[in-house]
Amino acid sequence: xxxxxxxxxxxxxxxxxxxxxxxxxxxxxxxxxxxxxxxxxxxxxxxxxxxxxxxxxxxxxxxxxxxxxxxxxxxxxxxxxxxxxxxxxxxxxxxxxxxxxxxxxxxxxxxxxxxxxxxxxxxxxxxxxxxxxxxxxxxxxxxxxxxxxxxxxxxxxxxxxxxxxxxxxxxxxxxxxxxxxxxxxxxxxxxxxxxxxxxxxxxxxxxxxxxxxxxxxxxxxxxxxxxxxxxxxxxxxxxxxxxxxxxxxxxxxxxxxxxxxxxxxxxxxxxxxxxxxxxxxxxxxxxxxxxxxxxxxxxxxxxxxxxxxxxxxxxxxxxxxxxxxxxxxxxxxxxxxxxxxxxxxxxxxxxxxxxxxxxxxxxxxxxxxxx
Numbered sequence: 386x387x388x389x390x391x392x393x394x395x396x397x398x399x400x401x402x403x404x405x406x407x408x409x410x411x412x413x414x415x416x417x418x419x420x421x422x423x424x425x426x427x428x429x430x431x432x433x434x435x436x437x438x439x440x441x442x443x444x445x446x447x448x449x450x451x452x453x454x455x456x457x458x459x460x461x462x463x464x465x466x467x468x469x470x471x472x473x474x475x476x477x478x479x480x481x482x483x484x485x486x487x488x489x490x491x492x493x494x495x496x497x498x499x500x501x502x503x504x505x506x507x508x509x510x511x512x513x514x515x516x517x518x519x520x521x522x523x524x525x526x527x528x529x530x531x532x533x534x535x536x537x538x539x540x541x542x543x544x545x546x547x548x549x550x551x552x553x554x555x556x557x558x559x560x561x562x563x564x565x566x567x568x569x570x571x572x573x574x575x576x577x578x579x580x581x582x583x584x585x586x587x588x589x590x591x592x593x594x595x596x597x598x599x600x601x602x603x604x605x606x607x608x609x610x611x612x613x614x615x616x617x618x619x620x621x622x623x624x625x626x627x628x629x630x631x632x633x634x635x636x637x638x639x640x641x642x643x644x645x646x647x648x649x650x651x652x653x654x655x656x657x658x659x660x661x662x663x664x665x666x667x668x669x670x671x672x673x674x675x676x677x678x679x680x681x682x683x684x685x686x687x688x689x690x691x692x693x694x695x696x697x698x699x700x701x702x703x704x705x706x707x708x709x710x711x712x713x714x715x716x717x718x719x720x721x722x723x724x725x726x727x728x729x730x731x732x733x734x735x736x737x738x739x740x741x742x743x744x745x746x747x748x749x750x751x752x753x754x755x756x
Contacts, residue, residue, distance in 0.1 A: 396436035432733020498565035589615025599690030630691025704739035
């Protein structure tokens with residue numbers, strides 16, 4: 386259960402890489418270009434989405450032959466919208482924290498306080514080695530990410546920052562201007578990607594938000610409880626997001642048939658290549674816990690295990706499923722779709738209103754129970 390009954394928030398994956406959100410040869414009416422993404426962002430903002438998350442990929446790979454850099458497209462979308470908060474995914478190993486903090490502060494000012502980051506410790510070895518950067522062992526990547534977040538937060542909230550870590554060092558350094566002062570926000574929000582034991586530790590000790598890969602209700606609850614316990618032990622409170630790929634059709638049978646069709650047309654060579662790369666993520670850890678550790682090839686057709694969240698059905702089924710995640714402690718759901726622009730609009734006009742109605746009914750029941 387969440388500590389407060391704030392409405393469930395909705396985010397969408399920015400399609401800033403080619404190939405859409407599934408690694409399938411099935412046609413996807415989704416485009417990675419700027420004009421399409423601006424139209425998508427404005428549509429999402431209009432129909433009730435509060436966040437968008439840009440993807441980080443530097444090298445052509447696994448269905449993503451073309452990519453726009455994440456912080457650049459995030460700034461473009463911030464400038465094209467009025468309320469949407471845009472989260473830029475970033476790799477600590479490829480940014481200096483002070484340079485990233487400065488860029489995001491600038492984006493924050495240009496957007497009146499709507500910039501955020503998602504710290505991704507890295508799964509694609511070839512990107513790092515191809516750029517001449519060291520590929521650290523799994524838990525070391527997360528230890529570097531924890532230092533990265535510590536430095537970024539200090540630069541956003543303090544002056545004359547000095548820091549001596551194993552990965553980063555600063556001496557009496559101050560960033561000006563500071564990020565925009567937004568009520569209820571100490572600094573631009575910091576999301577943490579990754580589901581391994583090391584990622585969960587970071588989620589509880591340094592991040593503002595913890596993102597879970599697609600998983601069922603019990604899988605999400607297990608992660609949520611562990612991270613919340615760690616946060617509480619450090620005197621912190623963390624919010625929680627979960628990834629899902631939504632297939633909303635007129636009937637549950639139609640929605641399931643659509644998923645079966647996506648999987649039947651999987652680009653198997655690309656999916657298997659992706660699987661080989663991500664085996665070094667969760668499956669490479671000593672305890673075998675982490676992203677993709679239990680994923681099979683059909684799961685990896687949606688590369689963040691989005692099918693496993695089970696948002697597959699008619700609008701009412703999906704709305705009730707979303708409320709079930711909210712009741713388990715989800716504060717935000719990050720969504721992908723087959724045809725992004727048209728399905729984001731349909732979701733916002735058909736599913737989100739049902740979720741709001743179900744939330745009101747739940748709150749009335751709980752209010753009566755407390756009388």
